[in-house]
Amino acid sequence: MASSFRCLIFLLFSLCFLFFISESQTTFKPTKLVLTVQKDRATNLHVANIQKRTPPLKLPFVIDLNGRFLWVNCENQYSSSTYNAPLCHSTQCSKADSHYCHKCPTTARPGCHNNTCGLMAVNPFTNQAAMGELAQDALLLPSTQGFNPGPMVRIPQFLFSCAPSRLLQKGFPKNVQGVVGLGHAPISLPVQLASHFGFQQKFAMCLASSGGNNGVIFFGQGPYFMLPGIDVSRPVSYTPLTISQQGEYYIDVKSIKINNKIVPLNSSLLTPTKRGLGRVKISTTTPYTILEHSIYYSLSKVFVDQLKGVPQVKPVTPFGTCFDSKRIGNTKMGPSVPNVDLVMQNVVWRIYGSNSMVQARPDVMCLGFVDGGVRPRDSIVIGAMQLEDNLLQFDIGSSRLGFSSSLLSRRTKCSNFNFTSIP
Ligand SMILES: *[C@@H]1O[C@H](CO)[C@@H](O)[C@H](O)[C@H]1NC(C)=O
Numbered sequence: 001m002a003s004s005f006r007c008l009i010f011l012l013f014s015l016c017f018l019f020f021i022s023e024s025q026t027t028f029k030p031t032k033l034v035l036t037v038q039k040d041r042a043t044n045l046h047v048a049n050i051q052k053r054t055p056p057l058k059l060p061f062v063i064d065l066n067g068r069f070l071w072v073n074c075e076n077q078y079s080s081s082t083y084n085a086p087l088c089h090s091t092q093c094s095k096a097d098s099h100y101c102h103k104c105p106t107t108a109r110p111g112c113h114n115n116t117c118g119l120m121a122v123n124p125f126t127n128q129a130a131m132g133e134l135a136q137d138a139l140l141l142p143s144t145q146g147f148n149p150g151p152m153v154r155i156p157q158f159l160f161s162c163a164p165s166r167l168l169q170k171g172f173p174k175n176v177q178g179v180v181g182l183g184h185a186p187i188s189l190p191v192q193l194a195s196h197f198g199f200q201q202k203f204a205m206c207l208a209s210s211g212g213n214n215g216v217i218f219f220g221q222g223p224y225f226m227l228p229g230i231d232v233s234r235p236v237s238y239t240p241l242t243i244s245q246q247g248e249y250y251i252d253v254k255s256i257k258i259n260n261k262i263v264p265l266n267s268s269l270l271t272p273t274k275r276g277l278g279r280v281k282i283s284t285t286t287p288y289t290i291l292e293h294s295i296y297y298s299l300s301k302v303f304v305d306q307l308k309g310v311p312q313v314k315p316v317t318p319f320g321t322c323f324d325s326k327r328i329g330n331t332k333m334g335p336s337v338p339n340v341d342l343v344m345q346n347v348v349w350r351i352y353g354s355n356s357m358v359q360a361r362p363d364v365m366c367l368g369f370v371d372g373g374v375r376p377r378d379s380i381v382i383g384a385m386q387l388e389d390n391l392l393q394f395d396i397g398s399s400r401l402g403f404s405s406s407l408l409s410r411r412t413k414c415s416n417f418n419f420t421s422i423p
């Protein structure tokens with residue numbers, strides 16, 4: 001009896017101690033966090049290694065700017081002492097907007113319990129969907145002062161969807177175990193981080209342009225620095241940011257110019273919807289900008305006219321407009337080609353050669369835009385290649401997007417963040 005009492009006291013002490021350790025980790029209040037994102041060589045998609053679970057495990061996730069939450073393959077030896085699946089109709093389920101009660105016919109494991117809530121996970125490349133289980137587990141991210149990755153912080157009960165492995169079958173870079181959603185949705189990564197740490201609804205993305213190189217995503221308020229000590233958070237130009245019901249990010253582009261020549265377009269394709277949503281979506285899951293067919297056709301024509309004296313060559317898929325690259329010079333802003341300007345209210349997003357031209361083969365350089373066919377859902381989807389080496393600040397509270405235009409003009413780039421951690 002006495003020994004079991006002593007045992008109980010000891011247990012309570014250990015519990016208190018454990019509690020103390022986990023608390024002291026979270027009481028440190030960071031002002032911003034940073035996620036390192038690598039450009040995958042084979043797919044040109046951007047992948048972040050994120051630490052989750054207890055003990056922590058680093059797993060690669062594809063970045064989906066418009067994704068609604070984080071989902072992970074739970075059928076690959078998920079082992080964690082802090083996994084927990086909230087019961088259906090709980091507050092966590094309503095927070096995640098999940099009203100479906102999940103059933104699982106086999107033996108219990110992460111992703112498979114009875115009476116938890118279901119959360120539909122989607123493969124952003126195929127739009128294939130599968131039911132996952134809403135779950136909570138620890139997530140760890142480095143804090144930062146804007147210069148280097150700093151001490152790690154832990155979110156003990158991060159909400160995500162625990163999904164079946166078949167969702168990873170198509171479109172993903174090798175070894176990737178899920179998707180991290182940055183959309184404006186109740187349990188997306190930026191929304192959960194902002195509410196957990198009490199910082200503003202603001203994040204900034206700076207994607208690397210070379211395969212194998214790292215870029216960064218910052219959560220929280222600037223400044224953000226790239227070597228050699230350049231604050232890339234300003235100056236930036238601001239344009240209104242509109243958000244769809246699904247939490248996707250849109251901007252309002254009024255016209256397109258190439259070398260100051262207006263690209264003739266059917267203006268109804270760029271007129272905002274009745275709900276006031278812009279017609280141009282920003283995406284990280286499309287490697288190259290996709291244009292509605294008539295926009296693609298008109299833009300290519302003006303571009304070819306303006307790139308005088310450079311012969312066209314047989315196109316290389318998925319591109320439709322390619323040139324003999326021996327005849328294209330180089331500048332500090334990349335290949336010497338006409339600039340493509342996205343003209344918005346009061347501001348211009350200038351796309352230089354480094355963001356418009358793709359060396360598709362030796363001696364073949366292609367215009368890095370893709371024909372999206374007729375009647376696509378969005379008139380323009382600005383893809384990852386056009387975002388690289390630009391800092392984009394998603395300022396949700398003020399409904400605006402801040403963009404730096406190419407950082408090459410400021411003699412830095414997204415892979416110039418100082419990735420050396422200061423523990
Ligand atoms: C869920 O309930 C069914 C029917 O009661 C049972 O056969 C099954 O094993 C349960 N699943 C889990 C994961 O407990």
Ligand SMILES: *[C@@H]1O[C@H](CO)[C@@H](O)[C@H](O)[C@H]1NC(C)=O
Binds near residue numbers: 266267268269
């Ligand atoms: C412009 O686009 C709209 C909607 O896509 C279409 O209904 C209309 O016929 C087009 N106008 C012209 C002149 O092509």
Ligand SMILES: *[C@@H]1O[C@H](CO)[C@@H](O)[C@H](O)[C@H]1NC(C)=O
Binds near residue numbers: 227422
């Ligand atoms: C990067 O940061 C580390 C740690 O603060 C510092 O020692 C190093 O000099 C920095 N690198 C450069 C190139 O400034």
